Amino acid sequence: xxxxxxxxxxxxxxxxxxxxxxxxxxxxxxxxxxxxxxxxxxxxxxxxxxxxxxxxxxxxxxxxxxxxxxxxxxxxxxxxxxxxxxxxxxxxxxxxxxxxxxxxxxxxxxxxxxxxxxxxxxxxxxxxxxxxxxxxxxxxxxxxxxxxxxxxxxxxxxxxxxxxxxxxxxxxxxxxxxxxxxxxxxxxxxxxxxxxxxxxxxxxxxxxxxxxxxxxxxxxxxxxxxxxxxxxxxx
Amino acid sequence: xxxxxxxxxxxxxxxxxxxxxxxxxxxxxxxxxxxxxxxxxxxxxxxxxxxxxxxxxxxxxxxxxxxxxxxxxxxxxxxxxxxxxxxxxxxxxxxxxxxxxxxxxxxxxxxxxxxxxxxxxxxxxxxxxxxxxxxxxxxxxxxxxxxxxxxxxxxxxxxxxxxxxxxxxxxxxxxxxxxxxxxxxxxxxxxxxxxxxxxxxxxxxxxxxxxxxxxxxxxxxxxxxxxxxxxxxxx
Numbered sequence: 001x002x003x004x005x006x007x008x009x010x011x012x013x014x015x016x017x018x019x020x021x022x023x024x025x026x027x028x029x030x031x032x033x034x035x036x037x038x039x040x041x042x043x044x045x046x047x048x049x050x051x052x053x054x055x056x057x058x059x060x061x062x063x064x065x066x067x068x069x070x071x072x073x074x075x076x077x078x079x080x081x082x083x084x085x086x087x088x089x090x091x092x093x094x095x096x097x098x099x100x101x102x103x104x105x106x107x108x109x110x111x112x113x114x115x116x117x118x119x120x121x122x123x124x125x126x127x128x129x130x131x132x133x134x135x136x137x138x139x140x141x142x143x144x145x146x147x148x149x150x151x152x153x154x155x156x157x158x159x160x161x162x163x164x165x166x167x168x169x170x171x172x173x174x175x176x177x178x179x180x181x182x183x184x185x186x187x188x189x190x191x192x193x194x195x196x197x198x199x200x201x202x203x204x205x206x207x208x209x210x211x212x213x214x215x216x217x218x219x220x221x222x223x224x225x226x227x228x229x230x231x232x233x234x235x
Numbered sequence: 236x237x238x239x240x241x242x243x244x245x246x247x248x249x250x251x252x253x254x255x256x257x258x259x260x261x262x263x264x265x266x267x268x269x270x271x272x273x274x275x276x277x278x279x280x281x282x283x284x285x286x287x288x289x290x291x292x293x294x295x296x297x298x299x300x301x302x303x304x305x306x307x308x309x310x311x312x313x314x315x316x317x318x319x320x321x322x323x324x325x326x327x328x329x330x331x332x333x334x335x336x337x338x339x340x341x342x343x344x345x346x347x348x349x350x351x352x353x354x355x356x357x358x359x360x361x362x363x364x365x366x367x368x369x370x371x372x373x374x375x376x377x378x379x380x381x382x383x384x385x386x387x388x389x390x391x392x393x394x395x396x397x398x399x400x401x402x403x404x405x406x407x408x409x410x411x412x413x414x415x416x417x418x419x420x421x422x423x424x425x426x427x428x429x430x431x432x433x434x435x436x437x438x439x440x441x442x443x444x445x446x447x448x449x450x451x452x453x454x455x456x457x458x459x460x461x462x463x464x465x466x467x468x469x470x
Contacts, residue, residue: 002454072452095459100451136453178470182416215466216335217307218371219237224330224462231450231463235413 003040019060042139076186082109082193086119097132103143111193162209175212238275254295277374311421317344317428321354332367338378346428397444410447
């Protein structure tokens with residue numbers, strides 16, 4: 001946690017309050033926060049501030065804002081990813097958010113177990129987003145979209161974005177062309193499930209304008225592939 | 236698990252055997268392996284083969300090699316990383332190995348809790364390496380070195396490598412110059428602990444020839460930073 005995210009305080013408030021149990025526990029047990037110390041705080045969907053701790057009591061931590069600080073910018077990436085196992089979902093969302101992905105799209109695919117769509121972890125997305133924002137010092141949540149049917153997503157949603165000029169690449173270990181380095185334009189990256197997309201899915205993506213690109217012959221876990229690709233594509 | 240790693244069988248053996256409980260469980264429960272199917276197998280520190288399953292019984296899986304397959308190459312990277320929390324160590328080693336890192340060096344740093352060095356997880360490194368190799372389809376374990384004292388490591392070991400012509404960069408969010416993209420030479424990357432290196436450590440690294448490089452203003456988790464940097468540096 002490199003900043004503490006709080007809901008927007010009333011405009012006239014002189015003091016702000018941290019009252020979420022998870023955050024208070026972290027501040028007390030890990031940081032051993034004391035009155036008089038400085039603390040970085042982000043207003044959800046707003047600015048980031050350096051603050052001073054003016055009181056710590058049973059109700060929470062009271063803060064006085066000192067000065068605003070710049071938020072890191074997003075990268076113009078739409079990450080389209082086959083819904084992973086529930087245990088992986090938390091890390092995948094948290095990492096993608098901390099890396100600054102602008103939009104995350106979760107899709108179905110043949111090798112996604114249908115039970116994953118019933119997982120209670122899917123209800124926790126806002127919490128995972130908070131963890132990623134607090135890790136990276138960001139305050140702006142990415143857009144999240146969910147499509148439980150592969151074919152309509154590719155033929156209607158993705159194809160329309162590509163027709164409108166968006167570059168889209170699917171990470172595919174058997175593609176001949178390599179994923180580029182250091183691009184300076186927005187793009188969409190499609191990442192398959194454990195075991196990869198089936199040939200029909202790769203073909204449907206390609207027929208709809210999505211280009212297959214490899215990055216070496218090593219097969220990576222989904223989370224590893226995501227940060228690898230982002231490091232490669234953007235400054 | 237994209238290949239199954241086994242110890243080198245006797246040179247005259249016509250059949251090879253998988254007998255490790257972890258691997259057998261995966262093959263039976265996840266892949267529901269049947270006699271007659273093909274299976275990718277790697278000989279530890281040796282070649283990779285396509286094999287055919289000729290028998291499955293209480294003692295294990297018997298295989299007949301069909302043909303050898305190419306192993307993915309390593310990247311000429313020495314990854315020097317402050318020992319992470321025990322729970323993170325498994326993923327960090329597994330990911331670094333699956334990404335093809337040639338050498339991994341675990342070091343102490345001011346913000347590494349001393350208790351981490353007593354963790355039983357440190358005894359599990361060979362197992363974590365196996366997991367990374369089996370993920371990536373590789374058979375060659377990276378070199379692993381461990382230094383429990385920061386200053387002697389930097390002044391003696393790292394400085395000597397730099398003096399011998401090796402480029403070394405420390406990932407540092409406040410550096411002015413950015414980490415490059417797509418290099419074509421070996422290098423060492425130094426990654427700090429949660430909370431980062433302290434200023435004294437950054438200064439000592441720089442005094443010994445290690446150059447500080449940033450990659451954006453976002454603060455990433457160690458594991459995320461490693462795959463991000465590797466995607467950025469190498470093809």
